[in-house]
Amino acid sequence: MKFISSKLLILFFFIYFLLSFPLYSKATTDPIVVPEQFTEISLTKELHIYLDNNSEMPDEEILQKQEEFLSLQEANVSGDLSDVTYWIKVTLLDEASFNRELLLELKKPHLSSVELFSVKNESLLLEEKMGYQYPFNMREIDHRNLVFPLQLSSQQAETFYLKIKTNSFFQAPVSLWEPIAFSAANxxxxxxxxxxxxxxxxxxxxxxxxxxxxxxxxxxxxxxxxxxxxxxxxxxxxxxxxxxxxxxxxxxxxxxxxxxxxxxxxxxxxxxxxxxxxxxxxxxxxxxxxxxxxxxxxxxxxxxxxxxxxxxxxxxxxxxxxxxxxxxxxxxxxxxxxxxxxxxxxxxxxxxxxxxxxxxxxxxxxxxxxxxxxxxxxxxxxxxxxxxxxxxxxRITAEKEREARKYYIQTLLQNSFSQLGKIKDFPTLIERGLQSLMAVTKYEKGIYLVYENEEWKLIKKTSEDITINQPIPLYKPSLEKKLTNLDIHPEAFGIEDDINTLFCIPITTEQHTGMFVVYSEEWTELQSFEEDIIFPSFTEQLTLFISNIKDYQLLKETVMYDHLTKVFTRKYFIENADDLIVHAFQSEQPISLLLLDIDHFKQVNDNYGHAIGDLAIQFVAKNIQEVCKENGIVGRFGGEEFIVLLPNTTNKQASQIAEKLINAHRQQPFVLENGPSLSITISIGVCTSDQYLMSLEDMFQCADEALYEAKNQGRNQVVVYS
The missing domain is CATH 1.20.1070 (Rhopdopsin 7-helix transmembrane proteins)
Structure with missing residues (x-):
């Protein structure tokens, strides 16, 4: 630091020397000769100045102060900050053979007040005044600097005075311009x-x-x-x-x-x-x-x-x-x-x-x-x-890209795990697991190996053009860490493809030992942070999913039925309904759909609370199951809305079943525990597909329109979609 400071000090004094070197010569009292042909003449070195320290001298009196004028350099006032009035004198002798107008530019735009005087018949004549204390539109020449037009007579010496007042640092860089040259320079x-x-x-x-x-x-x-x-x-x-x-x-x-x-x-x-x-x-x-x-x-x-x-x-x-x-x-x-x-x-x-x-x-x-x-x-x-x-x-972009990649990987894995967790058979789970791992690593090929009887066996590959030698000569590696092409050669898996990048994730449970292997012919190695996200997440989740397959039946029950009403959930209902509709069309049998809604259910919740509302939903679900379970499938479509699909049921039969449901609720009130009974009614929309194939979505739309009409007509009734 001391060495650097010394160098800076030397540099500073060097620049100080350059800046301090005088750029001017001694001023003269002779008129400044203006040649006929010129562009710009710097007058600063030729200026003479008089200081009115009290700023009280009448303007005309400056003509009697000629002997007290000093050159601008001798006065040494550049950079002053005071209330002094500065009088600058400039005498010009134009060599041109004709009278002409030139421009006097004062390159200090934020002076407070500058007045230009000419001398006519031994008296001062105010030509123009401008500066920061006067509005800009008072200027004859619209320019950022203070520019005065001068009328010079041929072959005659003329004297001009600039009366300057300023509240900032004083400086008077003055130039004389030929107008066209001034425009070009400007x-x-x-x-x-x-x-x-x-x-x-x-x-x-x-x-x-x-x-x-x-x-x-x-x-x-x-x-x-x-x-x-x-x-x-x-x-x-x-x-x-x-x-x-x-x-x-x-x-x-x-x-x-x-x-x-x-x-x-x-x-x-x-x-x-x-x-x-x-x-x-x-x-x-x-x-x-x-x-x-x-x-x-x-x-x-x-x-x-x-x-x-x-x-x-x-x-x-x-x-x-x-x-x-x-x-x-x-x-x-x-x-x-x-x-x-x-x-x-x-x-x-x-x-x-x-x-x-x-x-x-x-x-x-x-x-x-x-x-x-x-x-x-x-x-x-x-x-x-x-x-x-x-x-x-x-660097921020790189960090954002890294965070975006992290988020992408985590989101992709989360979505993949969400889908994988719903799979209940082992082959499908392995196939989808490979696809997920390939998607997140961006590797285009993959295989799954199982370790049984002291040897590895190929049970799944994502492409038919993958060539694997059997038996696979792979030794049993450590199953507690990820493997890349830096850890093991692809030939160990029996892979004959020409590959440059490889990534392996071992899976171990009490009854199963396997390994996901994905690879690419491109040089697209994963970054360390990507591996650190993928490996633990994938290992943990796939191990869990494989273990949970044995509990499929229990899990299936949980997924199939709504926890409150014990009827099919919306998702499982749709899965089954699609199959039933296709079967009905192929068999040329009619199929009907009922869409049911509890009337004024919000009032039940508002008046009796959500606990009673849940009991009311259970009451309606029980009635629907008793009437319709033998004829079709029942699902809870959301909130207080139920849906029933009736295979091999005509429009008339569906209407009769719907009326039976209406009557069941009319005749059997909902009895509260230790309290009064409530009259619970329902509205039903009916749609039947018997001549051409309608999708579940189309049937639902039609039934929904019929249900809407039933509500408009006063509720507690059935409307069949026509």
Missing amino acids: YEAQTLFGIYYGVMLAMIAYNSFLFLSLKDRAYLYYICFIMGFMMLQLIWDGFAFQWLWGDYPWFALRSNAFFIIWNSLFSLQFAKHFLQLKTYAPYLNKIANIFITICSILLFVPFILDVTTSTRISMLLATVFVILLITTVMKVRLYTREAKFFILAWSLLFFGVIINLLAAYKVIPLTPIALYAPKIGSLVVVIVLSLGLADKIK
Whole structure:
């Protein structure tokens, strides 16, 4: 760290030397000669200045102060922050053979007030005034900088004065332009500015997307910083006053101080979260929180105090912020990958800001390099942090893909296990188990081996083109771990196929020892996290399923019947009903379906509670079974709704059975234990298929329409679908 600090110190003094090297020569009092052909003449080195310290001198009196004017370099006022009125004198001698209009550009857009005077008949004539304290639309030339048209006479020396007042740092970079050249240069500058601000806006949009995607507050603070920094650049470049608040001079004068404080606040917030100060530098985190609180309070100072005081406060905060951030970076160093990108990106920006602050405090000259150093550094931040964010996104994306793959595997296994758990015969279970394992591993072939009588036997393969040598020469491996092609050669399984990837899962129970083997001709090895999910889950579940096959009958009973009513469940009813409908069609026999619903069942639940409601459902189910069990199958279709399928039953016969059910409930009330009896009625819709094949779904739809009609007609009745 000491070595790095020494190198940075040497680099700093080297840059200081370059920036301090004078870029000007001694000014002269002779008129500035304007050639007939030119594009731009920089007048800054030729300017003379007079300081009205009290700002009380009448304008005309400046003509009597000629001997008190100093060259701009001798006055050394660049970077001043005071209430002085600055008078700048420039004398021009146009060599053109004709009178013409030229443009005087003052490249300091956020000066408060600039008045241009010409000298006519030994008196001052106000030509134009502009600045932040005047609305933008007062300007004769619509431009972000302060641009004055000058009427020059051929071969004559003419003197002009600029009267300048400012609440920010004083600077007077002045140029004289030929109008067409000015337009061309302005077009080029607009293009460069467009690229710069386009990059900044793209970064705002990019990080906004990241914030919405990742919900990481560091991105929100970074967005706020970029927005604030871009606003500062817009202010310093003159675009903010030109396009945003040109009609609001009061805010324009205070906007610079406001966004300096804004930037100090959110850049430190970003650094605190991005560099994880709470974890790596708790003490600095507390100091940062104090500074952030102060900035949050002082954010309103520009709108309360005068502009000069606000500017001084904002610059003081910016200085403290830079010192605090440098301390933070030195403390955190390179703990995280993010910190490396942060330090690389922000070091040049901070260096640019430091140069700008040193120029503001007159430690170094306020040169163009010093003036635009923060803007250059901000582009470095955008580019490098873009790489850092892309790196983070790449890592986050990889992690998300891994988590997505985990979720996919777990979901696929869960769904597979859900289906496998319903299989009741061993061959089907093994076949479906192989298919599930192939699906989750994405291997295209698989076999299942059983270990019996000290040898392995093939009992299932997923494709006829799989060639297995019998007997299989496989020794009995450890059955407590997974096997891959790194552990065992495919020839050990008797596989003759040309394969490159293999995955095996052994299965052991008290009565069974087997092994699932899936493989592929492609190089598609599973990642370790995939194996760690698949192996234990598959082993545990398939072992359990194979063991449970012997208990099939008991399990079958549980699956077949509704626990409350003891009639068929909806699923088992549908499975059986489909077979019965197909058989009826093939036998050319009619088949009928009854759809029953308990009338006003909600009132039973509301008035007597769900326990009585369950008893009512059981009461109705018992009646249905007594009437219909001998004629067909009965199922509970959900809630208080039942369904009955009656094979070899005509429409008339089905109607009679339905009426019998209606009467059974009319004649036999539902008696509550130790309480009154309730009149439970039902509504029934009837549908019969006797001329052409109707699916269960079609019959149900028809019966449901009939049931709906029965309810509309007052309930407690039968309606036959016509």
